Amino acid sequence: MRAKRLAAIVAGNLHRSRNHFLLASVGVVVGIATFAFFISLGLGVRKVVLGKIFPLDKLEVVPKSMNMNLGPLRVGMGKDAITDEVVADLQALPGVEIVYPKMKLTVPAVAVGGEALLGSDMRTELVADGIDPRLVTEDLDGDWTFEDHDDPTRPENQEPPKPCDTDEECGEDMWCGEPTGTMLDPSEAQGYSKRKKKKKKPKKGEPEPEPEPEVQTICRHYIPIVVSNHIVELYNGTLRRAHNFPQLNPDAVRGLTFDLVVGASMIRASRKDLALKEKGILVGFSDKAIPLGLTMPLGYTQRFNVAFGNEDDAKRFHSVILKIPVKDDVARVAKGVEDMDLKVTDSGAEQAAVLIAVFMLVFGVVSAVIVGIAAVNIMHVFFMLVYERQREIGIMRAVGASKGDVSRIILGEAVALGIIAGTAGICLAVGAAFGVDALSASYVPDFPYKPDTYFLFPGWLAAAALGFSISFCVLGAYLPARRAAAMEPARALSQ
Numbered sequence: 001m002r003a004k005r006l007a008a009i010v011a012g013n014l015h016r017s018r019n020h021f022l023l024a025s026v027g028v029v030v031g032i033a034t035f036a037f038f039i040s041l042g043l044g045v046r047k048v049v050l051g052k053i054f055p056l057d058k059l060e061v062v063p064k065s066m067n068m069n070l071g072p073l074r075v076g077m078g079k080d081a082i083t084d085e086v087v088a089d090l091q092a093l094p095g096v097e098i099v100y101p102k103m104k105l106t107v108p109a110v111a112v113g114g115e116a117l118l119g120s121d122m123r124t125e126l127v128a129d130g131i132d133p134r135l136v137t138e139d140l141d142g143d144w145t146f147e148d149h150d151d152p153t154r155p156e157n158q159e160p161p162k163p164c165d166t167d168e169e170c171g172e173d174m175w176c177g178e179p180t181g182t183m184l185d186p187s188e189a190q191g192y193s194k195r196k197k198k199k200k201k202p203k204k205g206e207p208e209p210e211p212e213p214e215v216q217t218i219c220r221h222y223i224p225i226v227v228s229n230h231i232v233e234l235y236n237g238t239l240r241r242a243h244n245f246p247q248l249n250p251d252a253v254r255g256l257t258f259d260l261v262v263g264a265s266m267i268r269a270s271r272k273d274l275a276l277k278e279k280g281i282l283v284g285f286s287d288k289a290i291p292l293g294l295t296m297p298l299g300y301t302q303r304f305n306v307a308f309g310n311e312d313d314a315k316r317f318h319s320v321i322l323k324i325p326v327k328d329d330v331a332r333v334a335k336g337v338e339d340m341d342l343k344v345t346d347s348g349a350e351q352a353a354v355l356i357a358v359f360m361l362v363f364g365v366v367s368a369v370i371v372g373i374a375a376v377n378i379m380h381v382f383f384m385l386v387y388e389r390q391r392e393i394g395i396m397r398a399v400g401a402s403k404g405d406v407s408r409i410i411l412g413e414a415v416a417l418g419i420i421a422g423t424a425g426i427c428l429a430v431g432a433a434f435g436v437d438a439l440s441a442s443y444v445p446d447f448p449y450k451p452d453t454y455f456l457f458p459g460w461l462a463a464a465a466l467g468f469s470i471s472f473c474v475l476g477a478y479l480p481a482r483r484a485a486a487m488e489p490a491r492a493l494s495q
Contacts, residue, residue: 027374032425113258130301
Protein backbone atom coordinates (compact mmCIF):
# COMPACT_ATOMS: atom_id res chain seq x y z
CA MET A 1 0.00 0.00 0.00
CA ARG A 2 1.36 3.39 -1.00
CA ALA A 3 2.19 5.89 1.73
CA LYS A 4 -0.27 8.47 0.38
CA ARG A 5 -3.12 5.97 0.39
CA LEU A 6 -2.14 4.76 3.87
CA ALA A 7 -2.15 8.35 5.20
CA ALA A 8 -5.61 8.97 3.73
CA ILE A 9 -7.04 5.83 5.36
CA VAL A 10 -5.45 6.66 8.71
CA ALA A 11 -6.80 10.23 8.60
CA GLY A 12 -10.29 8.97 7.75
CA ASN A 13 -10.28 6.43 10.57
CA LEU A 14 -9.08 9.03 13.08
CA HIS A 15 -11.85 11.41 12.08
CA ARG A 16 -14.48 8.70 12.16
CA SER A 17 -13.47 7.44 15.62
CA ARG A 18 -12.39 10.79 16.99
CA ASN A 19 -14.39 10.50 20.22
CA HIS A 20 -12.77 7.18 21.11
CA PHE A 21 -9.30 8.49 20.31
CA LEU A 22 -9.92 11.72 22.21
CA LEU A 23 -10.74 9.83 25.40
CA ALA A 24 -7.85 7.43 24.87
CA SER A 25 -5.35 10.27 24.40
CA VAL A 26 -6.16 12.15 27.63
CA GLY A 27 -3.78 10.03 29.67
CA VAL A 28 -1.02 10.45 27.08
CA VAL A 29 -1.48 14.23 27.02
CA VAL A 30 -1.29 14.42 30.82
CA GLY A 31 1.72 12.13 30.98
CA ILE A 32 3.66 13.97 28.26
CA ALA A 33 2.78 17.34 29.82
CA THR A 34 4.05 16.08 33.19
CA PHE A 35 7.23 14.76 31.57
CA ALA A 36 7.97 17.96 29.60
CA PHE A 37 7.03 20.29 32.48
CA PHE A 38 9.19 18.72 35.18
CA ILE A 39 12.15 17.86 32.94
CA SER A 40 12.20 21.46 31.64
CA LEU A 41 11.94 22.68 35.24
CA GLY A 42 14.89 20.51 36.23
CA LEU A 43 16.92 21.76 33.26
CA GLY A 44 16.12 25.38 34.09
CA VAL A 45 17.02 25.00 37.75
CA ARG A 46 20.21 23.14 36.86
CA LYS A 47 21.20 25.96 34.49
CA VAL A 48 20.93 28.48 37.32
CA VAL A 49 22.42 26.31 40.06
CA LEU A 50 25.30 24.77 38.12
CA GLY A 51 25.80 27.68 35.76
CA LYS A 52 25.71 30.63 38.16
CA ILE A 53 25.71 29.50 41.78
CA PHE A 54 28.03 26.46 41.47
CA PRO A 55 29.80 26.66 38.09
CA LEU A 56 31.30 23.27 37.23
CA ASP A 57 33.92 24.54 34.78
CA LYS A 58 35.92 26.21 37.55
CA LEU A 59 37.42 24.76 40.71
CA GLU A 60 38.66 26.84 43.63
CA VAL A 61 41.77 25.43 45.28
CA VAL A 62 42.84 26.37 48.81
CA PRO A 63 45.70 25.25 51.06
CA LYS A 64 45.05 22.14 53.09
CA SER A 65 45.32 22.94 56.78
CA MET A 66 44.19 21.50 60.08
CA ASN A 67 42.42 23.55 62.74
CA MET A 68 42.52 23.09 66.49
CA ASN A 69 39.75 24.41 68.71
CA LEU A 70 40.88 26.10 71.92
CA GLY A 71 37.71 27.12 73.71
CA PRO A 72 36.01 29.84 71.65
CA LEU A 73 39.08 30.20 69.41
CA ARG A 74 40.17 28.13 66.42
CA VAL A 75 43.89 27.92 65.76
CA GLY A 76 45.04 27.10 62.23
CA MET A 77 47.93 24.70 61.85
CA GLY A 78 49.91 24.31 58.66
CA LYS A 79 50.23 26.50 55.58
CA ASP A 80 47.59 29.07 54.80
CA ALA A 81 48.81 30.40 51.44
CA ILE A 82 49.71 29.24 47.93
CA THR A 83 53.05 30.35 46.48
CA ASP A 84 54.03 31.21 42.91
CA GLU A 85 55.71 27.81 42.57
CA VAL A 86 52.50 25.98 43.47
CA VAL A 87 50.56 28.13 41.01
CA ALA A 88 52.97 27.03 38.26
CA ASP A 89 52.51 23.37 39.25
CA LEU A 90 48.73 23.76 39.12
CA GLN A 91 48.98 25.29 35.66
CA ALA A 92 50.91 22.20 34.53
CA LEU A 93 48.10 19.78 35.53
CA PRO A 94 46.52 18.05 32.51
CA GLY A 95 43.09 19.50 31.79
CA VAL A 96 43.78 22.92 33.36
CA GLU A 97 43.53 25.76 30.86
CA ILE A 98 44.13 28.83 33.04
CA VAL A 99 44.99 29.46 36.69
CA TYR A 100 43.57 32.61 38.29
CA PRO A 101 45.23 33.55 41.63
CA LYS A 102 43.17 35.19 44.37
CA MET A 103 44.46 37.16 47.33
CA LYS A 104 42.63 38.47 50.36
CA LEU A 105 43.24 41.98 51.60
CA THR A 106 45.07 41.31 54.86
CA VAL A 107 45.04 44.96 55.97
CA PRO A 108 42.12 46.61 57.80
CA ALA A 109 40.23 49.04 55.61
CA VAL A 110 37.11 51.20 55.66
CA ALA A 111 34.72 52.03 52.81
CA VAL A 112 32.70 55.26 52.86
CA GLY A 113 30.05 56.34 50.36
CA GLY A 114 26.49 56.12 49.12
CA GLU A 115 25.28 59.65 49.82
CA ALA A 116 24.08 60.12 46.22
CA LEU A 117 21.75 57.13 46.56
CA LEU A 118 20.83 56.98 50.24
CA GLY A 119 20.95 60.62 51.32
CA SER A 120 23.92 60.14 53.61
CA ASP A 121 27.18 58.24 53.54
CA MET A 122 27.46 54.71 54.87
CA ARG A 123 30.66 53.70 56.62
CA THR A 124 31.60 50.06 56.87
CA GLU A 125 34.52 47.86 57.72
CA LEU A 126 35.82 46.54 54.41
CA VAL A 127 36.23 42.90 53.46
CA ALA A 128 37.97 42.63 50.11
CA ASP A 129 40.01 40.39 47.89
CA GLY A 130 41.89 40.69 44.61
CA ILE A 131 41.50 38.47 41.56
CA ASP A 132 43.02 38.14 38.14
CA PRO A 133 41.08 40.60 35.94
CA ARG A 134 40.69 37.96 33.20
CA LEU A 135 38.39 35.99 35.47
CA VAL A 136 35.56 38.54 35.31
CA THR A 137 36.03 40.04 31.84
CA GLU A 138 33.07 38.17 30.38
CA ASP A 139 30.78 39.37 33.20
CA LEU A 140 31.19 43.09 32.49
CA ASP A 141 29.62 45.39 29.93
CA GLY A 142 31.88 46.78 27.24
CA ASP A 143 31.67 50.28 28.72
CA TRP A 144 33.44 49.23 31.93
CA THR A 145 36.91 47.80 32.44
CA PHE A 146 38.33 45.83 35.34
CA GLU A 147 42.09 46.31 35.22
CA ASP A 148 45.00 47.48 37.32
CA HIS A 149 45.39 51.13 36.29
CA ASP A 150 48.22 51.73 38.77
CA ASP A 151 50.40 48.89 37.50
CA PRO A 152 53.86 50.54 37.29
CA THR A 153 54.71 48.53 34.17
CA ARG A 154 51.89 50.08 32.12
CA PRO A 155 53.27 52.47 29.45
CA GLU A 156 50.95 55.32 30.46
CA ASN A 157 52.31 55.16 34.01
CA GLN A 158 55.80 55.92 32.74
CA GLU A 159 54.72 59.48 31.89
CA PRO A 160 54.60 62.24 34.54
CA PRO A 161 51.14 62.42 36.17
CA LYS A 162 48.88 65.42 35.65
CA PRO A 163 48.89 67.78 38.66
CA CYS A 164 45.54 68.99 39.93
CA ASP A 165 43.74 70.77 42.76
CA THR A 166 40.15 69.50 42.29
CA ASP A 167 38.44 66.41 40.92
CA GLU A 168 36.85 68.49 38.15
CA GLU A 169 40.29 69.05 36.60
CA CYS A 170 40.70 65.28 36.11
CA GLY A 171 37.48 64.51 34.22
CA GLU A 172 34.83 61.89 34.98
CA ASP A 173 37.15 58.86 34.92
CA MET A 174 39.73 60.10 37.43
CA TRP A 175 39.98 61.91 40.75
CA CYS A 176 42.43 64.30 42.35
CA GLY A 177 44.46 62.93 45.24
CA GLU A 178 47.85 62.21 46.71
CA PRO A 179 50.27 60.15 44.59
CA THR A 180 49.98 56.37 44.80
CA GLY A 181 51.46 55.01 48.01
CA THR A 182 51.34 58.29 49.97
CA MET A 183 50.81 57.52 53.64
CA LEU A 184 48.47 59.78 55.60
CA ASP A 185 47.22 60.09 59.13
CA PRO A 186 44.15 57.76 59.36
CA SER A 187 41.90 60.56 60.62
CA GLU A 188 42.95 62.83 57.79
CA ALA A 189 42.53 60.06 55.22
CA GLN A 190 38.96 59.46 56.41
CA GLY A 191 38.13 63.16 56.29
CA TYR A 192 37.71 63.53 60.05
CA SER A 193 40.43 66.16 60.34
CA LYS A 194 42.16 68.31 57.80
CA ARG A 195 44.12 70.32 60.31
CA LYS A 196 47.83 70.42 59.93
CA LYS A 197 49.88 68.92 62.69
CA LYS A 198 51.11 71.37 65.28
CA LYS A 199 54.77 72.11 64.97
CA LYS A 200 56.79 71.33 68.02
CA LYS A 201 58.64 74.34 69.41
CA PRO A 202 62.39 73.76 69.33
CA LYS A 203 64.25 73.75 72.57
CA LYS A 204 66.42 76.65 73.44
CA GLY A 205 69.51 76.64 71.31
CA GLU A 206 68.12 74.18 68.74
CA PRO A 207 67.56 75.32 65.15
CA GLU A 208 64.08 75.65 63.71
CA PRO A 209 62.99 72.39 62.03
CA GLU A 210 62.58 72.53 58.27
CA PRO A 211 58.92 72.64 57.16
CA GLU A 212 57.56 69.45 55.65
CA PRO A 213 57.20 69.79 51.88
CA GLU A 214 53.62 69.91 50.64
CA VAL A 215 52.56 66.95 48.53
CA GLN A 216 51.34 67.89 45.05
CA THR A 217 48.05 66.18 44.29
CA ILE A 218 47.70 64.47 40.93
CA CYS A 219 44.97 62.94 38.77
CA ARG A 220 44.52 59.27 39.65
CA HIS A 221 42.41 56.40 38.40
CA TYR A 222 39.60 54.98 40.47
CA ILE A 223 40.09 51.39 41.63
CA PRO A 224 37.61 49.27 39.61
CA ILE A 225 35.40 47.23 41.92
CA VAL A 226 33.06 44.31 41.24
CA VAL A 227 30.67 42.86 43.79
CA SER A 228 28.74 39.63 44.01
CA ASN A 229 25.07 39.35 43.11
CA HIS A 230 24.63 38.07 46.67
CA ILE A 231 25.16 41.61 47.96
CA VAL A 232 22.54 43.07 45.63
CA GLU A 233 20.02 40.43 46.61
CA LEU A 234 20.84 40.88 50.31
CA TYR A 235 20.36 44.64 50.07
CA ASN A 236 17.17 44.57 47.98
CA GLY A 237 15.69 41.67 49.92
CA THR A 238 16.51 42.54 53.56
CA LEU A 239 18.71 45.55 54.25
CA ARG A 240 16.62 48.16 52.44
CA ARG A 241 13.46 47.04 54.24
CA ALA A 242 15.12 47.25 57.65
CA HIS A 243 16.41 50.80 57.02
CA ASN A 244 13.69 52.06 54.66
CA PHE A 245 16.21 52.52 51.84
CA PRO A 246 15.22 52.59 48.15
CA GLN A 247 15.58 49.44 46.08
CA LEU A 248 18.62 49.46 43.80
CA ASN A 249 18.68 48.79 40.07
CA PRO A 250 21.98 46.95 39.48
CA ASP A 251 22.33 48.34 35.95
CA ALA A 252 21.94 51.92 37.16
CA VAL A 253 24.44 51.87 40.05
CA ARG A 254 27.41 51.06 37.86
CA GLY A 255 29.72 54.04 38.06
CA LEU A 256 29.02 54.68 41.75
CA THR A 257 32.17 56.02 43.45
CA PHE A 258 33.19 55.80 47.10
CA ASP A 259 36.21 56.30 49.37
CA LEU A 260 38.51 53.48 50.45
CA VAL A 261 40.85 54.06 53.39
CA VAL A 262 43.36 51.22 53.69
CA GLY A 263 44.89 50.95 57.16
CA ALA A 264 41.92 52.54 58.94
CA SER A 265 39.42 50.56 60.97
CA MET A 266 36.39 51.06 63.18
CA ILE A 267 38.02 48.55 65.55
CA ARG A 268 40.52 50.48 67.64
CA ALA A 269 42.94 47.57 68.12
CA SER A 270 43.19 47.01 64.35
CA ARG A 271 44.01 50.56 63.28
CA LYS A 272 47.34 51.28 61.68
CA ASP A 273 49.45 54.35 62.43
CA LEU A 274 49.24 55.44 58.78
CA ALA A 275 46.70 54.90 56.03
CA LEU A 276 46.33 55.04 52.25
CA LYS A 277 43.46 57.00 50.76
CA GLU A 278 41.96 55.57 47.58
CA LYS A 279 38.71 55.85 45.67
CA GLY A 280 36.81 52.99 44.09
CA ILE A 281 34.24 52.82 41.32
CA LEU A 282 31.67 50.06 40.91
CA VAL A 283 32.07 48.63 37.41
CA GLY A 284 29.85 45.56 37.58
CA PHE A 285 28.60 42.42 39.23
CA SER A 286 30.04 38.94 39.07
CA ASP A 287 29.44 35.60 40.72
CA LYS A 288 33.21 35.24 40.90
CA ALA A 289 33.52 38.16 43.32
CA ILE A 290 33.80 37.59 47.05
CA PRO A 291 30.28 36.79 48.35
CA LEU A 292 30.18 39.54 50.99
CA GLY A 293 32.69 42.27 50.25
CA LEU A 294 34.46 44.04 47.40
CA THR A 295 36.68 42.51 44.74
CA MET A 296 39.41 44.50 43.00
CA PRO A 297 42.16 43.65 40.50
CA LEU A 298 44.87 41.50 42.04
CA GLY A 299 47.65 44.11 41.66
CA TYR A 300 45.98 46.54 44.07
CA THR A 301 45.62 43.90 46.78
CA GLN A 302 49.24 42.87 46.37
CA ARG A 303 50.51 46.44 46.75
CA PHE A 304 48.29 47.16 49.77
CA ASN A 305 49.45 43.99 51.55
CA VAL A 306 53.08 44.80 50.79
CA ALA A 307 52.69 48.43 51.97
CA PHE A 308 51.62 47.24 55.42
CA GLY A 309 53.64 44.01 55.44
CA ASN A 310 56.65 42.85 53.45
CA GLU A 311 57.60 41.99 49.87
CA ASP A 312 56.78 38.30 50.32
CA ASP A 313 53.11 39.18 50.87
CA ALA A 314 52.79 39.87 47.13
CA LYS A 315 53.45 36.18 46.45
CA ARG A 316 51.13 34.66 49.06
CA PHE A 317 47.84 33.75 47.39
CA HIS A 318 44.99 32.52 49.55
CA SER A 319 43.30 30.51 46.79
CA VAL A 320 43.37 29.96 43.04
CA ILE A 321 40.68 29.30 40.47
CA LEU A 322 41.33 26.57 37.92
CA LYS A 323 39.49 26.87 34.62
CA ILE A 324 38.71 23.42 33.19
CA PRO A 325 37.06 23.67 29.75
CA VAL A 326 36.21 19.95 29.51
CA LYS A 327 33.91 18.89 32.37
CA ASP A 328 35.04 15.27 32.04
CA ASP A 329 38.50 16.41 33.24
CA VAL A 330 37.18 17.84 36.52
CA ALA A 331 37.59 14.61 38.50
CA ARG A 332 41.13 14.05 37.21
CA VAL A 333 42.16 17.63 38.02
CA ALA A 334 40.63 17.36 41.50
CA LYS A 335 42.67 14.19 42.11
CA GLY A 336 45.84 16.01 40.99
CA VAL A 337 45.07 18.86 43.39
CA GLU A 338 44.69 16.41 46.29
CA ASP A 339 48.03 14.80 45.38
CA MET A 340 49.67 18.24 45.74
CA ASP A 341 48.48 18.41 49.37
CA LEU A 342 45.88 21.03 48.46
CA LYS A 343 42.12 20.74 48.49
CA VAL A 344 39.20 21.77 46.33
CA THR A 345 36.64 23.86 48.18
CA ASP A 346 33.30 22.14 48.58
CA SER A 347 31.01 24.50 46.69
CA GLY A 348 28.01 22.19 46.95
CA ALA A 349 27.90 21.68 43.18
CA GLU A 350 28.07 17.90 43.41
CA GLN A 351 25.26 17.65 45.95
CA ALA A 352 23.13 20.11 43.98
CA ALA A 353 23.68 18.16 40.76
CA VAL A 354 22.68 14.90 42.45
CA LEU A 355 19.52 16.41 43.94
CA ILE A 356 18.47 17.87 40.59
CA ALA A 357 19.17 14.55 38.84
CA VAL A 358 17.07 12.66 41.42
CA PHE A 359 14.27 15.23 41.01
CA MET A 360 14.25 14.77 37.24
CA LEU A 361 14.45 10.98 37.53
CA VAL A 362 11.52 10.77 39.95
CA PHE A 363 9.23 12.86 37.80
CA GLY A 364 10.43 11.08 34.68
CA VAL A 365 9.34 7.78 36.25
CA VAL A 366 6.02 9.30 37.32
CA SER A 367 5.45 10.50 33.75
CA ALA A 368 6.31 7.05 32.39
CA VAL A 369 3.79 5.44 34.75
CA ILE A 370 1.06 7.87 33.64
CA VAL A 371 1.77 7.31 29.95
CA GLY A 372 2.08 3.55 30.54
CA ILE A 373 -1.39 3.44 32.08
CA ALA A 374 -2.63 5.48 29.12
CA ALA A 375 -1.04 2.93 26.75
CA VAL A 376 -3.12 0.19 28.37
CA ASN A 377 -6.23 2.30 27.79
CA ILE A 378 -5.17 2.84 24.18
CA MET A 379 -4.78 -0.93 23.75
CA HIS A 380 -8.35 -1.48 24.95
CA VAL A 381 -9.64 1.21 22.58
CA PHE A 382 -7.84 -0.34 19.58
CA PHE A 383 -9.10 -3.83 20.50
CA MET A 384 -12.62 -2.39 20.54
CA LEU A 385 -12.12 -0.65 17.21
CA VAL A 386 -10.66 -3.79 15.62
CA TYR A 387 -13.72 -5.70 16.82
CA GLU A 388 -16.05 -3.06 15.35
CA ARG A 389 -14.14 -3.06 12.04
CA GLN A 390 -14.02 -6.81 11.52
CA ARG A 391 -16.22 -6.70 8.42
CA GLU A 392 -14.30 -3.72 7.03
CA ILE A 393 -10.98 -5.50 7.59
CA GLY A 394 -12.38 -8.63 5.95
CA ILE A 395 -13.37 -6.66 2.84
CA MET A 396 -9.90 -5.08 2.66
CA ARG A 397 -8.28 -8.49 2.84
CA ALA A 398 -10.69 -9.89 0.23
CA VAL A 399 -9.78 -7.18 -2.31
CA GLY A 400 -6.07 -7.73 -1.93
CA ALA A 401 -4.84 -5.97 1.23
CA SER A 402 -2.06 -7.91 2.93
CA LYS A 403 -1.66 -8.63 6.62
CA GLY A 404 1.10 -6.02 6.66
CA ASP A 405 -1.25 -3.42 5.16
CA VAL A 406 -3.85 -4.01 7.89
CA SER A 407 -1.17 -3.88 10.59
CA ARG A 408 0.31 -0.67 9.17
CA ILE A 409 -3.12 1.01 9.20
CA ILE A 410 -3.61 0.27 12.90
CA LEU A 411 -0.05 1.27 13.81
CA GLY A 412 -0.33 4.36 11.59
CA GLU A 413 -3.34 5.45 13.59
CA ALA A 414 -1.30 4.91 16.77
CA VAL A 415 1.58 7.01 15.41
CA ALA A 416 -0.79 9.82 14.42
CA LEU A 417 -2.46 9.65 17.83
CA GLY A 418 0.98 9.81 19.49
CA ILE A 419 1.98 12.88 17.47
CA ILE A 420 -1.26 14.71 18.24
CA ALA A 421 -1.28 13.79 21.94
CA GLY A 422 2.43 14.50 22.31
CA THR A 423 2.12 17.93 20.69
CA ALA A 424 -0.85 18.75 22.91
CA GLY A 425 1.10 17.64 25.99
CA ILE A 426 4.11 19.80 25.06
CA CYS A 427 1.87 22.82 24.47
CA LEU A 428 0.18 22.20 27.82
CA ALA A 429 3.59 22.03 29.56
CA VAL A 430 4.78 25.25 27.89
CA GLY A 431 1.56 27.01 28.86
CA ALA A 432 1.87 25.83 32.46
CA ALA A 433 5.50 27.01 32.52
CA PHE A 434 4.49 30.48 31.32
CA GLY A 435 1.83 30.54 34.02
CA VAL A 436 4.29 29.61 36.77
CA ASP A 437 6.78 32.25 35.57
CA ALA A 438 4.04 34.90 35.50
CA LEU A 439 2.91 34.03 39.03
CA SER A 440 6.50 34.08 40.25
CA ALA A 441 7.17 37.47 38.68
CA SER A 442 4.01 38.93 40.23
CA TYR A 443 3.83 37.36 43.68
CA VAL A 444 7.19 35.82 44.64
CA PRO A 445 9.61 38.32 46.30
CA ASP A 446 13.08 38.69 44.84
CA PHE A 447 15.64 36.23 46.13
CA PRO A 448 19.28 35.52 45.23
CA TYR A 449 19.64 34.39 41.61
CA LYS A 450 15.89 34.55 40.97
CA PRO A 451 15.65 33.75 37.24
CA ASP A 452 13.35 35.31 34.67
CA THR A 453 12.16 31.78 33.91
CA TYR A 454 12.47 28.54 35.84
CA PHE A 455 12.17 26.42 32.72
CA LEU A 456 14.32 25.44 29.77
CA PHE A 457 12.75 23.86 26.68
CA PRO A 458 15.55 22.71 24.35
CA GLY A 459 14.69 21.18 21.00
CA TRP A 460 15.75 17.70 22.09
CA LEU A 461 13.19 17.77 24.92
CA ALA A 462 10.33 18.33 22.47
CA ALA A 463 11.69 15.53 20.25
CA ALA A 464 12.04 13.22 23.26
CA ALA A 465 8.49 13.98 24.42
CA LEU A 466 7.09 13.26 20.95
CA GLY A 467 9.12 10.05 20.70
CA PHE A 468 7.93 9.07 24.18
CA SER A 469 4.30 9.66 23.19
CA ILE A 470 4.54 7.83 19.86
CA SER A 471 6.37 4.87 21.40
CA PHE A 472 3.73 4.24 24.06
CA CYS A 473 0.86 4.69 21.59
CA VAL A 474 2.45 2.19 19.20
CA LEU A 475 3.12 -0.15 22.12
CA GLY A 476 -0.54 0.03 23.11
CA ALA A 477 -1.68 -0.66 19.52
CA TYR A 478 0.78 -3.46 18.79
CA LEU A 479 -1.35 -6.40 20.00
CA PRO A 480 -4.59 -5.10 18.42
CA ALA A 481 -2.68 -4.61 15.14
CA ARG A 482 -1.46 -8.21 15.25
CA ARG A 483 -4.98 -9.49 15.92
CA ALA A 484 -6.40 -7.42 13.05
CA ALA A 485 -3.69 -8.66 10.67
CA ALA A 486 -4.30 -12.28 11.70
CA MET A 487 -8.05 -12.20 10.81
CA GLU A 488 -9.13 -14.57 8.06
CA PRO A 489 -11.19 -12.70 5.39
CA ALA A 490 -13.97 -15.31 5.22
CA ARG A 491 -14.43 -15.42 8.98
CA ALA A 492 -14.34 -11.63 9.27
CA LEU A 493 -17.00 -11.25 6.56
CA SER A 494 -19.27 -13.76 8.28
CA GLN A 495 -19.36 -11.67 11.46
